[in-house]
Every structure is written in structure tokens, then in C-alpha cells.
Amino acid sequence: MTTIAHSPHARAANSVSRIMATVMLALVPVTLFGFWLNGWPAVYLWTVSLAAALVGEAAALKFQRRAVKPALLDGSGVLTAWLLALSLPPWAPWWIAVVGSLFAVVIAKQVFGGLGQNVFNPAMAARVMLLISFPLEMTIWVPPMSQPGLLDSLAVTFGGGQLDAVSSASLLGHVKTEFSRGLGLEQALAGHYAPLEALWGRRSGSLGETSALLIFIGGVFLLARRTITWHAPVAMLAGVALPALLMNLVAPEHYADPVYHLLSGGVMLAAFFIVTDPVTSPNTALGQLLFGLGCGLLTYVIRTWGSYPEGVAFAVMLMNAATPLIDRNIKPRIYGRTRQGAPLMTRHAKKDAA
Amino acid sequence: MKLFKMRGGVHPEARKADSSERPIRILPLPPLLHVPLQQHIGAPAKPVVRVGDKVLAGQLVGVGQGHVSAPVHAPTSGTVVAIGDHPAPHPSGLSAATVTIAPDGEGRWFEYEVPADPFALAPDDIAARAGAAGIVGLGGAAFPSSVKLDASRQSGVDTLVINGGECEPYLTCDDRIMRERASEIVTGIRLIQHAVGATRALVGIEDNKPEALAAMRAAAAATDVQIRAVPAMYPMGWEKQMIHALLGREVPAEGRSADIGVLVHNVATAWAVQQAVCQGRPLVSRIVTVSGGAVVAPCNLEVPIGAPVQALFDVCGGFRTTPARLVLGGPMMGQQIARTSVPVVKGTSGVLALTQAEIGLTRPAPCIRCSTCVRACPVGLLPLEIAARVRSDDLAGAVALGLKDCIGCGSCSYVCPSGIPLVHFFNYAKGDLAAQARSKAKQETTRKLAAERSARIERIAREREEAAAARKAAKAAKEAAARAAATTEAAA
Numbered sequence: 001m002t003t004i005a006h007s008p009h010a011r012a013a014n015s016v017s018r019i020m021a022t023v024m025l026a027l028v029p030v031t032l033f034g035f036w037l038n039g040w041p042a043v044y045l046w047t048v049s050l051a052a053a054l055v056g057e058a059a060a061l062k063f064q065r066r067a068v069k070p071a072l073l074d075g076s077g078v079l080t081a082w083l084l085a086l087s088l089p090p091w092a093p094w095w096i097a098v099v100g101s102l103f104a105v106v107i108a109k110q111v112f113g114g115l116g117q118n119v120f121n122p123a124m125a126a127r128v129m130l131l132i133s134f135p136l137e138m139t140i141w142v143p144p145m146s147q148p149g150l151l152d153s154l155a156v157t158f159g160g161g162q163l164d165a166v167s168s169a170s171l172l173g174h175v176k177t178e179f180s181r182g183l184g185l186e187q188a189l190a191g192h193y194a195p196l197e198a199l200w201g202r203r204s205g206s207l208g209e210t211s212a213l214l215i216f217i218g219g220v221f222l223l224a225r226r227t228i229t230w231h232a233p234v235a236m237l238a239g240v241a242l243p244a245l246l247m248n249l250v251a252p253e254h255y256a257d258p259v260y261h262l263l264s265g266g267v268m269l270a271a272f273f274i275v276t277d278p279v280t281s282p283n284t285a286l287g288q289l290l291f292g293l294g295c296g297l298l299t300y301v302i303r304t305w306g307s308y309p310e311g312v313a314f315a316v317m318l319m320n321a322a323t324p325l326i327d328r329n330i331k332p333r334i335y336g337r338t339r340q341g342a343p344l345m346t347r348h349a350k351k352d353a354a
Numbered sequence: 355m356k357l358f359k360m361r362g363g364v365h366p367e368a369r370k371a372d373s374s375e376r377p378i379r380i381l382p383l384p385p386l387l388h389v390p391l392q393q394h395i396g397a398p399a400k401p402v403v404r405v406g407d408k409v410l411a412g413q414l415v416g417v418g419q420g421h422v423s424a425p426v427h428a429p430t431s432g433t434v435v436a437i438g439d440h441p442a443p444h445p446s447g448l449s450a451a452t453v454t455i456a457p458d459g460e461g462r463w464f465e466y467e468v469p470a471d472p473f474a475l476a477p478d479d480i481a482a483r484a485g486a487a488g489i490v491g492l493g494g495a496a497f498p499s500s501v502k503l504d505a506s507r508q509s510g511v512d513t514l515v516i517n518g519g520e521c522e523p524y525l526t527c528d529d530r531i532m533r534e535r536a537s538e539i540v541t542g543i544r545l546i547q548h549a550v551g552a553t554r555a556l557v558g559i560e561d562n563k564p565e566a567l568a569a570m571r572a573a574a575a576a577t578d579v580q581i582r583a584v585p586a587m588y589p590m591g592w593e594k595q596m597i598h599a600l601l602g603r604e605v606p607a608e609g610r611s612a613d614i615g616v617l618v619h620n621v622a623t624a625w626a627v628q629q630a631v632c633q634g635r636p637l638v639s640r641i642v643t644v645s646g647g648a649v650v651a652p653c654n655l656e657v658p659i660g661a662p663v664q665a666l667f668d669v670c671g672g673f674r675t676t677p678a679r680l681v682l683g684g685p686m687m688g689q690q691i692a693r694t695s696v697p698v699v700k701g702t703s704g705v706l707a708l709t710q711a712e713i714g715l716t717r718p719a720p721c722i723r724c725s726t727c728v729r730a731c732p733v734g735l736l737p738l739e740i741a742a743r744v745r746s747d748d749l750a751g752a753v754a755l756g757l758k759d760c761i762g763c764g765s766c767s768y769v770c771p772s773g774i775p776l777v778h779f780f781n782y783a784k785g786d787l788a789a790q791a792r793s794k795a796k797q798e799t800t801r802k803l804a805a806e807r808s809a810r811i812e813r814i815a816r817e818r819e820e821a822a823a824a825r826k827a828a829k830a831a832k833e834a835a836a837r838a839a840a841t842t843e844a845a846a
Contacts, residue, residue, distance in 0.1 A: 004445045004692060006778035008764035009685040009706070010366055010523060011714030014771040016722055074719060116720040229729075278724035283736055332734035334756045335594065336607035341756075343607040 020075030026218035038090035040153030052101035053081030060110035086208025198263040219272030232292035239296015266312040358602040362732035387660030393699040396422030410464035429658035466634030480549035487630030493620035496701035518559035519591035522684025532566035536573035542624030648677035648707035664694035677707035727766035737766035
């Protein structure tokens with residue numbers, strides 16, 4: 001007896017795991033750069049993040065009596081942990097990675113129903129949780145190219161490391177501190193900010209957020225492979241750049257220029273790898289434009305007037321929450337209908353009305 | 355030449371090269387032809403032959419019933435050996451009323467009258483001849499052509515669009531017929547144009563068929579028929595997509611193309627009209643593409659209606675491997691069949707024997723809301739959202755999101771990275787809606803009948819009462835008159 005299948009009897013060569021693998025491939029350059037810039041502790045931290053996510057997701061699936069293998073093989077959990085690791089301070093202790101990864105895949109994803117059901121981007125939810133719960137560990141930065149040996153690195157990541165001795169500051173954090181000391185922008189930036197360095201990434205910052213150029217290259221790769229569309233990334237960059245430009249024109253002594261904002265912190269990574277997360281972003285092109293724009297604007301607002309130096313994760317979560325609202329109100333026009341859903345007028349009806 | 359921008363659509367691997375260079379061959383007559391009485395949308399035909407009757411090729415064996423229907427003719431000369439149930443070319447595998455004919459191999463035609471100048475015929479005469487020839491839409495929908503022609507003439511169309519899109523992968527039957535029988539097609543187009551009084555005729559052909567475009571251009575050179583290349587994409591062959599590409603006009607929802615002054619017919623239908631009007635040959639055969647990875651030598655065949663699918667595969671050298679799936683039509687919208695004993699019918703554009711590798715991923719994964727389906731939908735729907743409603747039995751929600759506007763093209767299912775059978779959900783829900791509508795109509799009828807019955811009972815009772823009252827009144831009047839007479843008498 002043949003089982004009768006419904007059309008179509010052909011499928012595009014695409015799959016969830018292929019999408020995830022493509023995104024991971026796009027992350028390879030910036031990740032390798034992060035390893036090179038920050039040494040072995042970064043490698044350890046990344047590895048621990050991925051391992052914790054796999055173990056945590058497997059346990060969560062087992063607990064729900066759901067199939068473990070297909071869910072782990074789709075690569076979504078690994079990608080979440082990878083993105084989280086890239087947003088962590090590279091010399092953060094191992095348990096930061098473990099707690100963050102477990103929170104991301106178990107609380108932010110599996111509790112909501114697993115792949116495709118989560119409201120918030122798991123990596124960003126975990127980052128926000130870590131930032132609020134462990135502010136100290138989440139804001140210790142190292143100067144670029146501090147590369148301890150293999151064993152010393154073990155001590156950095158797994159305990160006993162002397163973090164204070166090497167602590168530095170990210171650019172955004174530094175500027176915020178200087179502002180709170182009453183200094184102007186020019187003084188705060190002096191000796192700390194060189195746009196070219198920021199572009200290619202030799203500076204203090206999160207594991208995978210310092211090289212705007214390599215992130216951009218990864219993003220262009222995803223665009224070329226049609227894994228993502230341009231709408232959300234461009235809108236997010238515009239959402240950051242436009243208010244920055246405006247404020248910089250109004251008061252250049254206090255508000256940094258758009259380039260500074262685009263190249264700092266997590267904006268680039270978020271624009272190409274976070275706001276393009278299909279699960280937590282809107283369905284339509286216009287919706288994605290609004291979503292990206294909101295993420296950018298909120299990031300700028302939080303950075304500039306909020307109490308945290310960086311606002312990307314908060315901005316993304318706020319816009320994640322707004323996504324169902326956007327999807328409810330922004331729908332494509334259906335063929336043969338007006339935007340309101342009424343059938344288009346026929347030639348005869350038009351004649352009658354005239 | 356202006357072309358209008360499409361939205362949505364997909365670019366499935368065409369896989370046409372296997373058969374596109376194979377000229378049309380005539381399928382040798384199989385020992386039996388199983389001619390179903392319903393090969394079209396509408397009411398089935400009623401048989402007008404008896405078992406044992408000798409029939410000629412083109413002779414009527416079933417007459418159309420009702421307004422939307424089509425007659426059925428004998429594909430070749432021979433003897434009617436059975437009238438009864440035979441497996442229908444449908445996924446259900448159920449049987450349908452079928453006239454089985456044993457060919458005598460002589461191929462003698464029933465002689466129909468042929469006009470000296472077909473363009474001198476009255477427009478409604480052309481439609482009538484197309485109807486009598488059993489012509490239905492050969493693009494796959496199999497809607498009776500004469501019904502469309504009549505309706506278009508009555509409502510008035512200015513433009514005839516001839517669909518040479520053939521956007522389904524594998525299929526090359528329209529490509530071949532355009533290459534090999536272009537002048538007949540052009541004559542057919544001009545006849546249809548004459549029949550409906552359209553002021554212009556446009557033929558849209560996908561730009562992946564350069565030879566067909568050239569052949570059609572050459573054939574149409576001395577006529578007003580315009581040949582246009584349209585971009586190759588699926589579903590370009592959806593008539594509304596073709597209209598949009600060529601004219602930039604949009605058919606209103608719940609409406610038909612005639613509402614915006616356009617009539618659409620397939621190229622093979624135009625050929626069939628020419629055959630019927632100029633040659634007096636009813637629709638008794640069609641071009642079928644036989645292809646798929648499991649077929650030894652894919653090809654294009656001219657097949658008598660009623661030939662079993664197996665005969666087509668046999669002519670193509672049989673199977674190189676056991677096919678994973680047999681499909682009638684194209685892979686995007688075609689239907690799977692369980693066995694090869696089912697007959698080719700008027701709407702059969704292709705028979706495919708596909709391998710598992712060609713079918714692709716089958717186990718669905720969770721939806722990741724990637725909205726690839728939203729970008730693929732040519733109608734502008736949100737397939738992922740509608741599917742979510744259907745899954746949770748929220749039919750009203752699905753309808754509110756535009757379920758009824760779905761054309762079932764399968765673009766969403768094709769591109770879904772999670773392999774979710776989206777269009778299957780929609781067709782299932784449409785079936786549910788139809789069932790609901792039927793049961794509602796039934797309830798409505800019952801309610802109406804009950805109301806009529808109580809009204810009738812009331813009326814009878816009232817009439818009876820009125821009659822009684824009238825009788826009483828008459829009696830009283832009579833008595834009064836008698837009394838009056840008595841009084842008068844007494845007074846006198």
C-alpha cells in the first residue's frame with residue numbers, strides 16, 4: 001500500500017540545520033579573530049559555552065520526553081551559545097558561560113516550547129540576565145593582545161586568575177565613566193578611540209564584538225547566500241546612526257558621531273546576527289524594517305541617556321516583545337484585495353459607480 | 355515591451371532538459387482505452403453508447419450534463435467492451451464511471467462537417483464547436499472551454515491571453531507543441547479571439563523556452579497575435595500571474611479574469627480549438643511529458659485519452675530504479691497516484707516517476723518563522739501564520755488571514771527549510787470549509803422546508819376556517835333572506 005503524499009513533490013535544497021551552519025560559517029572569521037586577540041581564555045570560554053548549551057538542551061529535551069537527537073542536530077542551540085560567547089567579556093570565568101548558556105537554551109528557549117517558540121532572542125536574554133546578576137564579571141575587560149600561556153589561561157577561565165591585574169575597560173564603559181566624572185567627550189575619547197582600530201577590531205571589548213569589519217564581512221556573506229535579508233540590519237544601523245548624527249550636529253562636544261556608535265559595542269554583531277534571528281523578528285519586510293529601526297533607536301537612547309554603557313541587548317529584548325504587535329498590524333496586501341482586505345473594484349463596478 | 359514586476363514566486367530546478375529536446379512521438383495504441391466520463395470540472399458526461407457498439411475515432415460516447423460539463427469522445431475506432439467502474443487518475447485510487455474501448459487498429463474517423471472558412475463562422479458557433487468537441491483547459495484545470503468562451507463573450511473581454519508559461523518543472527509538453535505545431539496554435543488563438551471579440555491577443559512564454567518563442571514568433575509574424583517572453587519563475591503559469599506579467603492588471607479577489615476584460619487559455623487548448631473547428635477533430639488525444647529520475651528515456655508523447663499510464667512508461671524504456679513516487683502533472687501541483695493502471699485524461703500534462711532524491715526532505719522540523727514562505731507566496735499571504743491557525747483548528751482565524759485566497763501553488767511548501775507541508779494544511783482546511791458550507795446549506799434547506807411546511811399547514815387551517823366562516827355567513831344570509839321573505843309575505 002503506497003502512502004499518498006501531497007504536492008509539491010519537490011523541495012528546495014534547504015533545511016534548518018543548513019541555515020544554522022551557514023550562520024556559524026559567517027561567524028568563523030570574527031570568532032578566530034577574537035581568539036587571536038584575547039588568547040586561550042577566549043577559546044576556553046567559547047568551548048564551555050557550547051558544551052553547556054548542548055548538555056543543557058539535551059537534559060531539557062529528555063525531561064520533556066522529546067526526541068533529543070534531531071533537536072540537537074539542528075544546530076540552533078550551538079548557534080545560540082556561540083552568539084552568547086561572542087558577547088561575553090573574553091576573560092570571564094567559566095561559570096558565567098555555563099550559567100548564561102543554560103539560561104539561554106533552557107529558560108529562554110525550551111521553557112517557551114523549544115525551537116521557533118521563544119519570544120526573546122535566547123542569547124540576548126542570557127546576556128541581559130548575566131549583566132544584571134553579575135555586573136562585576138560582565139564588565140571586566142582585558143587590553144587587546146594580552147595572551148597568557150595555555151596553563152595561565154586555564155587559571156583565568158577556571159579560577160585563580162588575577163583578573164584585576166589586567167583589567168581594562170571597553171570604550172563605551174570608559175566614556176560613560178568619564179562622563180560621570182564630568183569630563184567632555186573629547187577628553188574621554190583622547191587616546192582611547194581610533195576609528196580605524198575600531199573598524200578592524202584591535203581593542204578591548206566582548207569576545208566577538210570588536211572587529212566591525214569581520215562582522216560586516218560575515219553579514220555580507222549571509223546576505224549573498226540569502227540566509228538573511230537586508231531590511232533589519234540596515235534599519236538597525238540607521239536607527240543608531242540617524243539619532244547619533246542629529247545629536248552630534250546639535251552638540252558635538254557631548255554627543256559622539258555616528259561612526260563611533262556604529263563601530264562600538266555590540267551594534268554590528270546585533271545588526272547582522274541578532275536582529276536577523278528569524279524566530280524573534282517580524283515576518284514581513286516592512287515589519288523587519290520597523291523592528292531593526294526600533295532596535296537601533298533604543299540602543300542609542302539607552303547608551304546615551306540610560307545607566308548602562310551598552311544597550312543592544314535591552315533594545316533587542318524590548319523589540320522582541322513588540323514583534324507580535326508588529327506582525328499583527330503589518331501584513332502584506334493580498335492579491336486582488338485592498339490593504340484593508342476588500343476585493344478590488346472590477347471594471348464593471350467602477351463603471352456603475354461612476 | 356513593458357513587463358510588470360512580480361512578487362513572490364520561487365525558482366525550482368527546471369529539470370526540463372531531459373525531455374525538452376525529444377520531439378513528440380505518437381504512443382502506439384494500447385490494447386484497451388479506459389475513457390472516464392468525468393475528465394473535467396463540472397457534471398460527469400452521460401454515456402450514449404452500449405457495450406458491443408462499434409465506434410469511430412472522434413465519435414461521441416458521452417454527452418455533457420448541465421451547464422458546466424463536457425462531452426467525451428472515442429479516442430480511436432474500435433468496440434465498446436465495458437461501461438462501468440475503473441480506477442480513476444486521482445490520489446484516492448477510487449473508481450469512476452468509465453467507457454472501455456478495444457481499438458480495432460484502423461483509426462477510422464467519424465466525419466464531422468468542416469467549414470470552408472472558419473473565420474466566417476458566427477462567434478457563438480465557434481464556442482459551440484469547441485464545446486461539442488469536448489475541449490477543456492489543457493493546462494491542468496480541465497475547465498470546459500465553451501463555458502469560458504460563452505461567459506467571456508457575454509461579459510465582453512478586450513484581451514485574450516494565451517498561457518505558454520509552463521512553469522512546472524519537468525513538463526515540456528507545451529514547449530514541444532509550440533515548437534512543432536505553432537501555426538495551428540496561432541490559428542486556434544485567432545479563432546478564440548474571433549469567438550470572444552477580443553481586440554488583441556498576447557501569448558506569454560517563459561524565457562527559458564527560446565525555441566518555442568522563435569517558432570511562435572515565426573508563426574504569428576503575419577498576424578496580430580503578439581508573442582511575449584516572460585521571466586521564468588513559478589507560478590508564472592497561474593493565470594493571474596500571467597495577466598499581471600503581461601498587462602499589469604489585477605483580478606479582484608473572489609472574481610474572474612473576465613471581470614477585468616481578460617480571457618486566458620492555454621496554448622494546447624488553442625491547438626485543440628484549431629483541430630476541432632478546422633479539422634473537425636474532437637479532443638481525443640493530448641501531449642504528455644513522461645519524465646522523472648526513475649524513467650530510462652524521458653520523452654513527449656501524443657497519447658490517446660484513456661491510455662493507461664503504464665503504457666507511457668513502457669514506451670520510455672520503463673524504470674531504471676523503482677520510483678519513489680508516481681505523479682500526474684508537474685511536481686509542484688501534481689497528484690500522486692498509487693498505480694500505473696489509471697488512464698491519461700484530458701488534464702494530464704505529465705506523468706512523472708520520481709526518485710527519493712528528487713522529492714527531497716520529508717520529515718518536518720519545527721517552524722523557525724524564517725518567513726521564507728511569506729516571501730515566496732505569490733498571493734501575499736502569511737503561510738506560516740495560516741498553518742498555525744489550521745493546526746490549532748482555528749478555521750475562522752485562518753480564513754481571516756486569507757485562506758480562501760490561497761491558490762494552492764505549493765511555493766511555500768517548496769521553500770520551507772523545515773519541510774512543513776504548508777499547502778497540505780491549507781487544502782485540508784479548504785476541504786473542511788467546503789464540508790462546513792455543505793452542512794450549512796443542508797441545514798438551511800431543512801430549515802426552509804420546515805418553515806414552508808408550517809406556513810402551508812397554517813394556510814390550510816386558515817383557509818378551512820375562512821371557508822367555514824364563509825359558509826356560516828352564507829347560511830346566515832340565506833336564513834335572513836328567508837326570514838325577510840317570510841316577513842314580507844306575512845305583511846302582504
